[in-house]
Amino acid sequence: MQRFLDLLQDIARLWQNYWPGYLNGIRSTLILAVVATLIGCIIGFACGVLNTIPYTKQDRPVKRFFLKLIRVVVRVYVEVFRGTPMVLQAVFIYYGLPYFTYNAVQWPSVWAAAIVVVSINTGAYMAESVRGGILSIDPGQTEGAKAIGMTHVQTMLSVILPQAFRNILPQIGNNFIINVKDTSVMFVITFTEFFAFHRYIVGINNMYFPSATIEMVGYLTMTLVASFLLRALERRLDGSDSYELAQADPLTMTAGTYRRPDPAGGTLSQPPDPEAQDRIRQQRKHGRNRGER
Amino acid sequence: MHSDAILEVRHLSKSFGSHQVLRDIDFTVRPGDVTSIIGASGSGKSTLLRCVNLLEAPSSGQVIFHGQDMTAPGVKATQYRSKVGMVFQSFNLFHNMTVLENCVVGQVKVLKRPKAQARENALKYLDQVGMGPYIHAKPRQISGGQKQRVAIARALAMEPEVLLFDEPTSALDPEMVGEVLSVMHTLAQQGMTMLVVTHEMAFARDVSSHVVFMADGVICEQGDPQQVLANPTQQRTRDFLARFMAR
Numbered sequence: 001m002q003r004f005l006d007l008l009q010d011i012a013r014l015w016q017n018y019w020p021g022y023l024n025g026i027r028s029t030l031i032l033a034v035v036a037t038l039i040g041c042i043i044g045f046a047c048g049v050l051n052t053i054p055y056t057k058q059d060r061p062v063k064r065f066f067l068k069l070i071r072v073v074v075r076v077y078v079e080v081f082r083g084t085p086m087v088l089q090a091v092f093i094y095y096g097l098p099y100f101t102y103n104a105v106q107w108p109s110v111w112a113a114a115i116v117v118v119s120i121n122t123g124a125y126m127a128e129s130v131r132g133g134i135l136s137i138d139p140g141q142t143e144g145a146k147a148i149g150m151t152h153v154q155t156m157l158s159v160i161l162p163q164a165f166r167n168i169l170p171q172i173g174n175n176f177i178i179n180v181k182d183t184s185v186m187f188v189i190t191f192t193e194f195f196a197f198h199r200y201i202v203g204i205n206n207m208y209f210p211s212a213t214i215e216m217v218g219y220l221t222m223t224l225v226a227s228f229l230l231r232a233l234e235r236r237l238d239g240s241d242s243y244e245l246a247q248a249d250p251l252t253m254t255a256g257t258y259r260r261p262d263p264a265g266g267t268l269s270q271p272p273d274p275e276a277q278d279r280i281r282q283q284r285k286h287g288r289n290r291g292e293r
Numbered sequence: 294m295h296s297d298a299i300l301e302v303r304h305l306s307k308s309f310g311s312h313q314v315l316r317d318i319d320f321t322v323r324p325g326d327v328t329s330i331i332g333a334s335g336s337g338k339s340t341l342l343r344c345v346n347l348l349e350a351p352s353s354g355q356v357i358f359h360g361q362d363m364t365a366p367g368v369k370a371t372q373y374r375s376k377v378g379m380v381f382q383s384f385n386l387f388h389n390m391t392v393l394e395n396c397v398v399g400q401v402k403v404l405k406r407p408k409a410q411a412r413e414n415a416l417k418y419l420d421q422v423g424m425g426p427y428i429h430a431k432p433r434q435i436s437g438g439q440k441q442r443v444a445i446a447r448a449l450a451m452e453p454e455v456l457l458f459d460e461p462t463s464a465l466d467p468e469m470v471g472e473v474l475s476v477m478h479t480l481a482q483q484g485m486t487m488l489v490v491t492h493e494m495a496f497a498r499d500v501s502s503h504v505v506f507m508a509d510g511v512i513c514e515q516g517d518p519q520q521v522l523a524n525p526t527q528q529r530t531r532d533f534l535a536r537f538m539a540r
Contacts, residue, residue, distance in 0.1 A: 060366075138385075140384075143348055143381065144381065144384075144386065144387065144444075145387070147348065147378070147379035147385075147448075148374065148375060148378070148399035148403060148447065149371045149372060149373075149374040149376075149399065149403040150371065150399065150402060154402045158387075159387050159389065159398075162389040163388060239431065243391075243429045243430040243431070243434060244429050245426045245427070246425060246427070246428050246429065
């Protein structure tokens with residue numbers, strides 16, 4: 001019991017002295033995670049769309065070659081960035097640029113490097129999620145769009161991607177939450193986010209456990225809020241379960257009553273002229289039109 | 294050749310791998326024609342219809358629209374498809390849009406109509422098929438027959454020259470078949486050119502001006518509905534009709 005009180009006391013002391021540092025770390029973590037997830041989604045959607053452009057044997061060889069090349073490039077990108085640790089990618093990209101240019105080109109800021117690394121990493125994961133999301137949409141949706149003359153891009157933007165987006169929203173949420181936590185590896189390129197501040201502070205005062213407790217609570221709060229917001233977004237996208245009738249349905253009464261064509265004509269919203277119908281009925285009954293008698 | 298024809302199918306064949314589904318199909322659609330394509334399941338009716346609007350690429354042969362070969366390389370299929378509407382067995386309404394948006398999106402994106410005009414136009418056709426009250430509903434909230442009526446309105450809103458129907462009532466409960474057939478019947482009366490794959494013999498007999506009977510990927514018999522359905526000349530047509538009427 002005493003130990004818990006000590007812990008609370010230590011945490012209070014840490015927080016009192018260093019709260020601007022912790023909050024700053026949270027801010028950096030969140031900005032990096034949000035921006036990188038958004039850019040990653042755009043990369044993922046672009047890859048997903050490029051990957052699913054259909055081609056047939058009738059297409060020109062140049063077009064077919066080009067589309068195949070795109071698929072190969074996307075595939076290589078996905079496999080490389082999904083198959084290596086992000087912490088290594090960060091080092092690779094951050095120090096690779098100056099190395100190859102003999103220090104002529106440097107990263108403008110550690111922020112830029114961090115955003116690029118996390119974005120392309122997220123993009124690699126999202127590319128596969130988006131591909132799965134597009135494949136999960138009934139091919140009938142594509143056919144319906146094609147049948148009214150939409151191009152591939154129009155079909156994708158208006159019909160397929162909005163539905164795929166809804167279906168992979170849980171995946172996007174997953175990626176965001178992973179990014180909130182995994183941006184902590186960006187300390188290797190001296191990016192100071194939430195976890196990097198913890199490393200800095202315990203280096204000064206050795207209060208490993210109290211500071212780690214603050215970190216745990218901080219990360220959990222961020223991810224819980226994120227989950228809650230994502231669920232709310234999902235509910236909002238699903239829309240209301242009810243709808244308003246604009247007026248009464250004139251055809252409900254005719255359900256199941258298809259009859260032989262009626263020579264009196266008339267459209268569905270405007271029933272045929274009753275007089276004409278009556279005349280025809282009389283004609284059928286008596287074999288002649290009563291009016292002609 | 295038929296200069297007055299809207300659509301001519303010439304020597305059309307289609308194979309999936311080594312399996313030949315259509316062989317040397319030949320027929321003509323003139324303005325105002327209502328052509329019913331009948332035949333047993335697997336005889337290639339649906340594939341033929343999908344070849345006509347190029348959802349399937351024909352293996353050989355031509356689809357000629359107003360004298361122009363649509364299967365020639367370099368022809369934009371999208372523009373052609375906007376003039377040839379299609380109604381599917383499984384409706385294929387866009388799930389992410391309301392009934393009204395379903396009928397507006399094609400006009401705005403493909404025909405580049407202003408939104409207000411597209412909306413007005415969509416409302417006109419939705420009213421015509423009796424779906425005016427449901428414009429705010431999502432496809433998942435309405436019945437099968439209603440979905441199919443919306444699908445018809447969506448095709449009509451593009452103001453196509455020909456309307457293709459791929460077994461439009463086959464996925465419907467029996468009590469919903471009537472409302473869809475009524476709509477199609479009215480369209481036929483208004484002079485819409487239609488090409489209908491159907492199992493509704495009453496519709497083929499009463500509404501269509503031309504009946505095509507298919508068996509095993511070839512056109513076995515075609516002509517006037519009275520002649521094909523009442524006095525078929527081919528034994529296969531007689532067998533098919535006898536089986537159908539016996540049900």
